Amino acid sequence: MGASVTIGSFGPGAQIPLQGSDGQTAATHALASAAYRDGPVEAILDANNEWHKSKVTDARWKLFRPDLGEAFSRAVQVRMLGGARKPLIQSFGTEPQPVVEHCLAATRIRKQRDIRLTLVTLVFGILFLPGLLLWLGVIQLRRMVAGTENKRTSALGTGLLVGAGILAVLMLFKLPFTGLPAVYLRAVIVAPVIGWFLAKRICESTAQDLRTRWEALLSGGGIGAKIPEAVPQDPTEKAAEDLRQNLEKLTAEQHSNVVFYAGPKGILGMGTRWGSWTLAEELVPQEGREIHDFRAWDIVRKIHDQLTLLERGSLKTGFPKPTVKHWIVSPVGEGADEVARPEGDNIVHYQVKPHEIQRICNDQQFGAGNRHYLGVQFTLWDGQLVLTMMITVTSLLHTLRVEVTGHALGPVHSLFTTKPKAKTKEVSKTVRFWETREIKLPLVGTDEVVRLAVRAPLTWFPPVLDFLGGKLVLPEPFGLRHAWAAQPWRHRFMADDAIRTATPVMRAVHAATIAVLDDHGVDTERFTSRSLILSGTIQDPGPKKADVYDA
Template identity: 80%
Template sequence: MDGFGLGAQVPLQGSDGQTAATHALASAAYRDGPVDKILEADNELYKSKVTPGKWHKLFRPDLGEAFSRAVQVRMLGGARAALIQSFGVEPQPVVVHCLAANRIRKQRDVKLTLITLVCGVLFLPGLLLWLAVIQLRRFAAGSDNKRTSFLGTAVLVAAGFLALLVMFRLPFAGVLPTYLRLMLVAPVIGWFLARRIVERTAVELRERWSALLGGGGIGAKIPEAAPRDPGEKAAEELRQNLEKLSVEQQSNVVFYAGPKGVLGLGTRWGSWTLAEELVPQAGKEIHDFRTWDVVRKIHEQLTLLERGSLKSGFPKPTVKHWIVVPVGEGADSVTRPEGDNIVHYQVKPHEIQRICNEQQFGAGNRHYLGVQFTLWDGNLVLTMMVTVTSLHHTLRVEVTGHALGPVHGLFNDKPAAKTKVVSKSVRFWETREVKLPLTTTDDVVRTAVRAPLTWFPPVLEFLGGKLVLPEPFGLRHVWAGPLWKNRFMADDAIRMATPVLRAVHNATIKVLDEHNVDTERFTNRSLVLGGGVQETSPRKADVYDA
């Protein structure tokens, strides 16, 4: 046992208030359509990449297949790099839905593989002939040249005519004529059976996709993650990796990457600094204190934010001490600190206090006190970071605002029925909408040829391609849409800054007053900042124009 079992004494954050964003991301595991569509959802700072395979047109994955595979490998892989916390989202349910979607597809692929063996491999020449005809037709259908398109249709008609000719012109006695007939018929029968299986699976996947976005919260079943005896090493390893994922989500270590800001928290949109000289009150001496004393008092005040004079519905904040590790802007991975002061990805309290008091200048990690609000059912995450530093006789209290926007709208698109507008038979000047099947001939062929390779993912990715996720990767921030285009969300971010800033300043001034510090300058500066924050406008505070 590696410590990530059910007995790990780590408080796990609940999923209240963040189910919509979690379900939206999880729905991608059940989606169909081209995988390139997910590139539209990328954040401007993080870009996914779709790498084509050797025979991409025939073996290509759809969006759900590529997404599920990429997320599963990235978040559960044994040698994976560290993950960025997914604020506003619970990553474990998203990964579980990816596993469940893969399980549904694998059950489909088992049936398709049996059909391929019976109707395809046993009659391989006929299968290759039909695949060649379909490939030629696909090439012709995608051509803008009408002559080429007509040629593809002609080839398909000719192939059908030759098949009928072989069926009826060959002698009916003997093994070879019978095999030749079955060689042409068996792939067609297999195609009809495969189409029914693919269609039925597509309906099931779409039902799960729709249920997640409809608020049903459909559960994902992954029996392979529940070991029934000690000998099931694969199931036990999967269970531990899922537990490890939840524990890492609760880490109090975050990473600062220059203009990208604190990874996972969104860009920094505002900064307010209270920095004045520490001067004793008249006739008194300053009682010694450390920055941790100020931070502890601020922590107490921030936890009381929900208690106001008015019943305004101000949400309860999450107040947490963060250790911020600096990394390069272009870093393709991050490494979480290890050592005696780290337990389950959590920096111990005494080490947090030491960093707060000592590491304020020069190289090293920094301490921040964060107050976080998860709003709009997980689609909006607002974070205010407070850092207190003391250099020589100057105390500096800095408050910065960070905002993480909603999950991109692509993930909230519900499944739409496939339809086609055609002219009416009699009243040809009028049109009507015809409902089309969920799967086309190309979809059936693509799924059937991929099915036998499901147990060899590297080979399948080589032939069909794969989705490469952006790094450093976290489920939430790489697909976060713009916040400031939504007026209500922008208003929430700006309104939240004022009470937090005043609570921080009031706590600071109270500590200074208790230690015989003249607070007149601090109070005046606080009033100036309090007036300025009322007229604040968001800006890119992590980008310095120098």
């Protein structure tokens, strides 16, 4: 799903359309929906996979704890748009810019809510500060005792709140003094309660708006992400222009042709390597002929042409249109917490220039340096499954080696694909007490209203909120897609798709290789025999951890 902000002329804020690239909207929408979610932030820890684990820092005061949507939006914006951010890993199968735009839109909705909550807090709280502190103390004490597993202690917490309410009512009718102090004292007790009712209405309407957007995204459509702050209204708006440029930079980095190999983690963003098949034989001239000089690039170019024809099968059914692309692969350590994108005259907008790609393919086949791979990528299941077959050609002395490896990136964790559920409670019927019925509860409870009202004045100081309430720490090196991707092997049809891809791709690679060798006077008998052997062994391939060597 792609989205863009048109800056042809200065004007009112644009609404980001939801339409975009075919075949990858489901994963994009699922990740974007996290910006609108409620619930505890710790729930996102369930989405951690084997290689990439996010974490949540401890809260110094739990009343300032962010919910899932608040923490996700804040973490993603800072990580992907921050001025001093580290390089990002590509999000194959998704478009990261719309996800970030939805995080900005969700933050904007919450800020509008927080402005109103701050006004309510100012009028009904700060002006009557003693009463506000008293009620906050009672509610905080109730939260502490309600969290215990001891039912008696939990009941004591509820009783404490009820008792405080009864005491407040008694004080309204009978005070030891009269006059202005008595009026203010009564107001001190009542004003925070009135403010709470107003705050509850504000929070409830905003929660319904956020849940509507959450539901719409997972239903395949929905409301676009409104981010007028990304469209400069006039040439002097530096903040809006910087945001616009950062969004463009994000998209440019997404389309970079440089990827990073992190040992057992595989190619970051493409998933772990699950299979590897190698065709390696000696280059022997045909009888009565000499081998005409050729380079690895000559074979790679022929393989490229052959892979673009994969969708043209003999039967009516076949492959969808694949993405065939030349990749420059840079090695990084398994435990590296950041990557460094190459820079220099041969790099333009994060893209390695074609002539440099050809040089790396021909020359950098041994020893230090980056390597060249030719990749054919299939984005399936509406972006939930990304299959990548990588081909590398090397020639050392008289031996030609053509290696095909399979990488699979599974679906977004199920946490991101769950739709909002109404909050309900099962109670006994009034007359037929042996039967039960469900009643709908408000989306925002008492404790949640207090939490949002307390956080609201600090919305303009995010580092303070991070310090008091904790924050979501994203896994590094970070990419939106691979950070929360599950393994495809638990889904039968996804696993079948991954395994079935290997055979036709490998045979196309071998056919192209043998055709080039034959044209240049190489005896291809050994290569043909080896190709047939590999075709036999690949008949029943199974996924393995090909990058975890038993050594």
